[in-house]
Amino acid sequence: MLRYIASRGLRALITIFLVLSFAFVILRLSGDPALLILSPDAPPEALEAFRKGWGLDAPLWRQYLGYFLNIAEGNFGQSMRDGRPAIDLVLERIPATLAITLPAFALKLLIGVPAGIFAALHRNSLIDRLVMSLSVAGYTIPSFVLGLVLVLVFAVNLGWLPSGGYTSPWHAVLPIVTLGLGGAAILARFTRSAMLEVLGQPYIRTASAKGLIWRRVVTSHALPNAAIPTVTIIGFMVGSLIAGAVVVESVFSWPGVGRLLVSAVANRDLAVVQAILLLVAACMVTSNLVVDALYGWIDPRLRSGRTVKAGG
């Protein structure tokens, strides 16, 4: 078991390392920060000084090595725009992001899971078809389109809610709803198919045959089993609490990590982009590890060293 945890931990670190390396190379090959941050018409000496100041004149491999050595010391670099530590810039945006992603996450769970369960239990009914159509819609409509539609209806036409900004709690409503509905659609589909899969299993028939009323069959024998695959997707959603709102934050001018990422990429503010990616990768990897641990907890078949005994 200890070896298992160690190997999973190592794999997680390697994943993060690969993400960072990839981002490092791509960012450095895709544009010169000096030109973007100063301006293409800046005097050549100024550009040269800028590159020298940020170490951009060194060979790529030295920059790369230096970058990881710094990380090892807890130094994530400075923003090229204002010289502040990149990690501070990122951390101060997190509360704003969580202010919309956490309520949206709750919305996804509260709508998506019950809707999926209900649809599965009433398979092929009118309500099932309605839930599934809405879900397909939520699945396929990109979040910026949904966001814009909501803005048109609730901000422009009805004038009930502000269309963008962050000066009052009301400003958070449309971003939360946009994020929440999209995720609820995904979760509803997922939960429904997990439930349908479980409801077709022989042990459900056994549970009915032993005399349990249907409600108890569902609560004691279908829901716990359907939770196993559903936990994966929920874990994925937890992992994207920090980074999952890039589009929505941009649409609604919400000052979170996502918008910081967009502007940092546009400006080639390398240290900031990399600090965000590090954070995102760390969240994803951690939530993956947690999902794995949860799996073992809900599914006893995975607990005993992943062996399945067969035979007479």
Add this chain to the structure above:
Amino acid sequence: MSTLDFVGLQPGAATVRGFAPAVAKPIAAQGSGDALVRIAGLTVAFDDGKRHVPVLHGIDLEIRRGETIGIVGESGCGKSVTWLAALRLLGKRARIGGTVSLDGQPMHDFSDAAMARIRGKQIAMIFQDPASSLNPVHRIGRQLAESISLHRGLTGQAARAEALRLLDRVHIPNPGQRLSAYPHELSGGMNQRVMIAMALAGEPDLLVADEPTTALDATIQAQILDLLREIRQDSGMALALISHDLGVIADICDRVMVMYAGRVVEAADSRALFATPGHPYTQGLLAALPDLDAPHRRLEAIAGTVPEPGKLPGGCSFRLRCPHADADCAAEVPGLGHIDKAHQVACLKADSL
């Protein structure tokens, strides 16, 4: 499906010890008042979204208290569906007709809650694949205790004591340890014993065992059948044993019903059925059984394949595979008729064969 499958040549068939039934009782008279379960004209069709595919075309059968009946037939002939329909376990896509009565009470009048009270308490059922018939995420003890509290109202330590007693009853060694095991930690045979223990928790009047040994290997099959026989003798409950395997049926059952393509084609006292099979299909099944006295005899399998539900030929469903069929057989579906007091056959040629 392979021919071997249908003539009952799973490994277990080798354990057959001749065809004399263990106990020969008189056949239950049609319409006698003391039937525990009576199924009359049971039909089932599945709605596949476009049309109804009929799979049962009117099953009649009767089980008296304490009796053991065997139900044989090739895969897909409707053995499981018969009992799942009787217990209302088929789900919404099934269209069910006919009557099923328990102690003379027609069950289609029963509410869902009343049906739930019958399941496990009066009629229990165990299934073919014990490993997937138990819930993988719950411990054996919990699944047993669920039945015990449901049917006997016991909880806590009392339920645990009863669970231990039941596991001991089905000869599971170390019952205390097994209670905290998960199904995947037990073998198929052990899981089937757990299923039987769960069925016994309700002290049912009838246990329907739907191919309880098909998924197990030969020695385990014999042990499970011995266990069923022993329990039946001790408890006096009736047993409906579904099997592909005539040998298994011959071993334990008082009476046998042979099903073909959603109909009963022969029903008889076991001894009579094995001595003088009346239906050409039964004759074919028997001819295909291995004979322990002459193990090298060539097996005569029935030619042809079972027609799919919804694509039955007109008239007798078996006529296309039947060596005795003629034009009359295409004209109408033969009904079950007595060729003897304890012996019914659904074949126009039954008298001349």
